[in-house]
Amino acid sequence: xxxxxxxxxxANQNQIATMLKALGHPARIAxxxxxxxxxxxxxxxxxxxxPLAQPTISQHLKELKNAGLIKGTIEGTAICxxxxxxAIEVLKVYFSTIADxxxxxxxxxx
Amino acid sequence: xxxxxxxxxxANQNQIATMLKALGHPARIAxxxxxxxxxxxxxxxxxxxxPLAQPTISQHLKELKNAGLIKGTIEGTAICxxxxxxAIEVLKVYFSTIADxxxxxxxxxx
DNA sequence: CCTATTTATTGTAATATTGCAATAAAACAA
DNA sequence: TTGTTTTATTGCAATATTACAATAAATAGG
Numbered sequence: 001x002x003x004x005x006x007x008x009x010x011a012n013q014n015q016i017a018t019m020l021k022a023l024g025h026p027a028r029i030a031x032x033x034x035x036x037x038x039x040x041x042x043x044x045x046x047x048x049x050x051p052l053a054q055p056t057i058s059q060h061l062k063e064l065k066n067a068g069l070i071k072g073t074i075e076g077t078a079i080c081x082x083x084x085x086x087a088i089e090v091l092k093v094y095f096s097t098i099a100d101x102x103x104x105x106x107x108x109x110x
Numbered sequence: 111x112x113x114x115x116x117x118x119x120x121a122n123q124n125q126i127a128t129m130l131k132a133l134g135h136p137a138r139i140a141x142x143x144x145x146x147x148x149x150x151x152x153x154x155x156x157x158x159x160x161p162l163a164q165p166t167i168s169q170h171l172k173e174l175k176n177a178g179l180i181k182g183t184i185e186g187t188a189i190c191x192x193x194x195x196x197a198i199e200v201l202k203v204y205f206s207t208i209a210d211x212x213x214x215x216x217x218x219x220x
Numbered sequence: 221c222c223t224a225t226t227t228a229t230t231g232t233a234a235t236a237t238t239g240c241a242a243t244a245a246a247a248c249a250a
Numbered sequence: 251t252t253g254t255t256t257t258a259t260t261g262c263a264a265t266a267t268t269a270c271a272a273t274a275a276a277t278a279g280g
Binding site for chain 1: 114115116118119123124126127128130131132133134135136137138139140142143146160161162193195198199201202205206208209211212213
Binding site: 112113114137163164166169170173 | 240
């Protein structure tokens with residue numbers, strides 16, 4: 001035990017869950033927001049912006065990358081990270097669909 | 111170690127992360143989608159819908175409730191669960207804002 | 221070549237999560 | 251009351267996550 005039973009759920013459910021899990025940590029939300037705030041994609045200074053050690057941030061970046069939320073390309077000595085628009089779009093649509101569905105529904109309890 | 115350093119991040123970052131973490135599991139996504147699919151809020155049959163044991167589902171429901179994503183009211187023997195619209199709205203706005211911000215931004219790399 | 225800079229990896233300790241059997245608790249029906 | 255139904259809690263084993271020191275790898279500038 002201790003392992004998530006991913007095989008019992010649909011590919012879409014697993015994909016959404018993977019992305020949300022990757023964002024389910026304040027450090028990774030902070031990274032996302034920092035990538036938003038900075039105009040350029042060049043982001044060699046994430047470490048100095050966050051209150052975490054360099055290996056920890058490297059690990060968080062890896063998780064965001066594995067979940068498909070950010071992209072990274074080598075830019076000389078530094079690495080250029082930026083948000084993958086398509087992934088954010090998927091999440092935006094997902095929650096918009098649910099919110100719209102709830103709005104059109106008559107709540108008879110709760 | 112092993113504990114998330116929540117105190118180093120903003121209240122908003124922690125709140126978003128908490129909600130997304132709660133949804134970062136396929137079973138809990140499946141629960142959310144089932145609550146959407148069912149017209150009524152009365153949901154005593156979540157257990158028979160999902161491929162997990164009753165205590166496991168009870169635990170997942172508790173986590174969704176703790177994160178403020180669902181509400182539950184006692185309805186006789188059963189319990190009536192339903193999605194908290196406001197929480198979904200918060201997430202919808204969060205991702206819409208990011209998506210819109212990305213769209214208006216000129217990408218010069220990646 | 222050597223040295224500095226930047227990011228990744230490895231290893232490890234502390235803690236959290238996942239899943240379920242067993243059991244408890246709460247509410248209804250007879 | 252007793253039994254049934256439904257959900258919650260407890261306890262536990264297996265696994266995953268978080269954080270970081272130490273170290274490695276890769277690149278740029280001399």
